[in-house]
Amino acid sequence: MTAALDGLARQRAAWRAGAGRVLAGTVVLTTVALLPWLSGSDAALTVLRARSGEQDPTPDALAAVREQLGLADGPLVLLTGWLGGLPRGDAGNSWVSGEPVLPQVTAALGVSLTLLSGTLLVTLAVAGLVCFRTVLLGSRRRLRHDRAGTGAAVLASLPKFLLASVLATACGVWLGWFPSSGWDGPASMVLPSLALGLPSGAMIGGLLDQSLPAAFSEAWARTWHAAGFPPGHTARHALHRALPGVLPQFVPTVVGLLGGAVAVEKIFNIPGLGRLVLDAAVSQDLPLLQTGTLAIILIGTAAGLLVRALRLALLGPALRDGGLPALGRPALPRRRSLRYVAGVCAVALVVLVVAGMLRDPLNVDTTARLLPPSFAHPLGTDSLGRDMVARLGHGALRTAVAALVVTAVSVLTGVALGLLPRAGAGLTDVAATLPAVLAGLLVTGVTGPSTGGAVLAVCLVGWSPYAAQTSALLEQERASGHIAAAVSMGAGRRHLLRRHLLPALVPALLRNALLRFPTAVLVLASLGFLGLGQQPPAPEWGRLLSENQAYAEIAPWTVLGPAAALTVLAVLATTVVRADGRMRLAGR
Numbered sequence: 001m002t003a004a005l006d007g008l009a010r011q012r013a014a015w016r017a018g019a020g021r022v023l024a025g026t027v028v029l030t031t032v033a034l035l036p037w038l039s040g041s042d043a044a045l046t047v048l049r050a051r052s053g054e055q056d057p058t059p060d061a062l063a064a065v066r067e068q069l070g071l072a073d074g075p076l077v078l079l080t081g082w083l084g085g086l087p088r089g090d091a092g093n094s095w096v097s098g099e100p101v102l103p104q105v106t107a108a109l110g111v112s113l114t115l116l117s118g119t120l121l122v123t124l125a126v127a128g129l130v131c132f133r134t135v136l137l138g139s140r141r142r143l144r145h146d147r148a149g150t151g152a153a154v155l156a157s158l159p160k161f162l163l164a165s166v167l168a169t170a171c172g173v174w175l176g177w178f179p180s181s182g183w184d185g186p187a188s189m190v191l192p193s194l195a196l197g198l199p200s201g202a203m204i205g206g207l208l209d210q211s212l213p214a215a216f217s218e219a220w221a222r223t224w225h226a227a228g229f230p231p232g233h234t235a236r237h238a239l240h241r242a243l244p245g246v247l248p249q250f251v252p253t254v255v256g257l258l259g260g261a262v263a264v265e266k267i268f269n270i271p272g273l274g275r276l277v278l279d280a281a282v283s284q285d286l287p288l289l290q291t292g293t294l295a296i297i298l299i300g301t302a303a304g305l306l307v308r309a310l311r312l313a314l315l316g317p318a319l320r321d322g323g324l325p326a327l328g329r330p331a332l333p334r335r336r337s338l339r340y341v342a343g344v345c346a347v348a349l350v351v352l353v354v355a356g357m358l359r360d361p362l363n364v365d366t367t368a369r370l371l372p373p374s375f376a377h378p379l380g381t382d383s384l385g386r387d388m389v390a391r392l393g394h395g396a397l398r399t400a401v402a403a404l405v406v407t408a409v410s411v412l413t414g415v416a417l418g419l420l421p422r423a424g425a426g427l428t429d430v431a432a433t434l435p436a437v438l439a440g441l442l443v444t445g446v447t448g449p450s451t452g453g454a455v456l457a458v459c460l461v462g463w464s465p466y467a468a469q470t471s472a473l474l475e476q477e478r479a480s481g482h483i484a485a486a487v488s489m490g491a492g493r494r495h496l497l498r499r500h501l502l503p504a505l506v507p508a509l510l511r512n513a514l515l516r517f518p519t520a521v522l523v524l525a526s527l528g529f530l531g532l533g534q535q536p537p538a539p540e541w542g543r544l545l546s547e548n549q550a551y552a553e554i555a556p557w558t559v560l561g562p563a564a565a566l567t568v569l570a571v572l573a574t575t576v577v578r579a580d581g582r583m584r585l586a587g588r
Contacts, residue, residue, distance in 0.1 A: 024430035025297045031442050032293050033079040036071070036284050038442070043071055043284045050096045050283035069095055069286075082290055092287035101287045104276065109295050111183055112273040115261070118193030119200065123250075126155070126201025131209040135235050138216035152209065154567050155202035159522050159545055161263035162563055164195035165552050168267055181269040192268050196261055203516070204249055210511050211242040240314055245508060247311045248468030250303075262437055274435060281441045293438065297430055304432065311472060345572035349396065352565060356393010361386065361539045370555040380557040382548055388561045395539035398451075400569070402540075403520040406455055410462035410520075411513050415505070417463065418470025428471070432464040436523045440532040454533030458523050469512055473505050518570040541566055 036043035044065040048057055066072060070081075082092055091101040130152045171191055172180025178190045215221065215238040224234050265275040277292035279285075355378070365385035373380045379388035417427065440457035447453040525542020527533035536547070541562045548558035 024427045033075045046284045047095050091291040095285045101291045105291045108273040108276040118189045119197040122197025123201040127205030130205025134212045152202045152206035164264045164267045167191045208246045215241040244311045244314050248472045345568045353393045353396045359390030361390040361394040379561040391539035399541040406458045406520040409459045413463035414466025418467040428464050428467045434461045440527045444532045454527040514573045517573050
């Protein structure tokens with residue numbers, strides 16, 4: 001009887017999750033269908049200019065375009081007509097080129113999936129290298145505070161488009177090892193996979209590296225070590241114990257690259273799905289945009305289901321063998337070097353801000369364009385002769401505040417939906433794969449380009465990693481033995497949440513938020529670069545990277561300064577909570 005009830009409950013949960021995915025996908029596709037009307041611009045004019053920039057947009061020409069596209073019928077008729085053709089394999093024709101949409105999306109999807117496979121291999125390799133030392137020492141009971149945390153934070157904070165530019169210039173143009181442009185054979189995917197996989201692998205590896213010491217400090221690991229079990233056997237089970245809480249991060253971190261690697265695809269001239277969707281959104285090519293968005297949603301949902309099945313397969317046996325306690329942060333030996341690193345980073349940022357605030361960030365001097373670092377300009381000047389120290393110092397507060405708002409809102413939203421699985425069932429899988437660029441286009445269609453619109457766009461999709469992590473850790477905690485013991489002793493929901501669940505969730509979520517803090521800065525920068533966020537000439541770190549990217553080869557200081565400032569901020573964020581070598585919550 002109990003087994004039947006459990007099966008019925010699981011079936012209802014699966015139906016709720018499926019309904020949530022369908023509802024979320026429907027909302028996204030409906031919003032995309034409304035883009036020409038939400039933007040407030042003339043879709044016929046946009047399409048006409050995309051077809052030919054030289055054609056005179058006369059009233060007769062615009063009227064002919066509207067009649068040809070059926071804009072007078074309204075978005076509902078266009079959406080239902082597009083949906084009705086999908087079962088027949090007909091996704092319509094492109095509004096710009098007039099070619100069938102489905103072959104274009106299929107070709108771009110094949111390119112993106114191939115690039116994704118290479119990115120996944122790099123991600124796994126880098127993640128393994130980041131946590132290798134912890135696995136090696138933990139299996140031999142020589143646990144020390146992690147040394148890879150700072151290095152992983154630096155690597156995770158590297159801007160993907162900046163890393164792509166460096167790899168394309170150094171390994172593609174100067175050394176000629178791999179193609180620096182185009183998509184022709186396996187060699188073409190090496191550099192883009194490295195540019196996308198190195199930061200992603202550092203983030204995944206950093207999260208896993210922070211969870212492993214707790215697994216090695218649990219009672220079963222100590223018992224196995226005392227009993228003489230081989231270190232490799234203990235290491236495999238420790239990975240088995242720590243992986244379920246980290247696996248959900250693969251969906252937003254790796255699969256999200258299907259639609260989010262626009263900058264890298266542009267640098268390497270790769271005809272991927274993300275670039276196709278972005279170009280369709282800019283030109284308001286509705287059939288192409290809808291079909292590309294649907295492909296991203298379907299791939300993301302399938303990947304989310306696969307990751308969830310793998311996580312449950314790992315979670316069950318790992319927690320049934322003895323009822324392991326909560327996976328918390330162990331008390332590790334203190335390392336003063338982390339305090340020194342945090343102190344040096346804090347001092348460097350303070351000096352940069354103070355020095356920059358004493359200078360004018362908007363002063364244009366065309367006679368001082370692209371000057372190298374000197375006593376007058378310690379970090380050189382940009383293409384308009386503006387002092388880089390001034391622009392970095394004035395942009396520090398704007399950059400940090402916007403990224404903090406995005407991170408805080410995303411964490412709170414993700415935790416709320418993760419703690420309420422019925423409300424967030426299926427929504428996370430869809431939101432995890434939606435590019436922030438696409439969300440930015442939809443938001444600015446209503447609000448117009450602004451910093452607030454960019455922040456809102458990132459928040460709309462930025463909560464999914466935290467919701468996935470909260471749900472995974474919550475399920476892991478509920479399956480552990482100490483929760484069952486507390487329930488058997490009469491503990492209520494509030495007591496379980498306050499004394500058991502939140503103390504287990506908060507440290508892992510905080511580490512994830514700190515690792516993703518630089519990512520929030522870069523996503524905001526990419527929106528500003530596309531004209532959807534912070535508008536020039538206001539200084540902002542990520543935007544400085546974007547607008548100076550073209551001068552990286554002839555004037556590298558224009559990008560090294562913002563990149564170094566961003567890296568220092570990321571290292572400070574990740575080391576400040578590790579300075580004591582442990583994280584403990586009051587009352588646990």
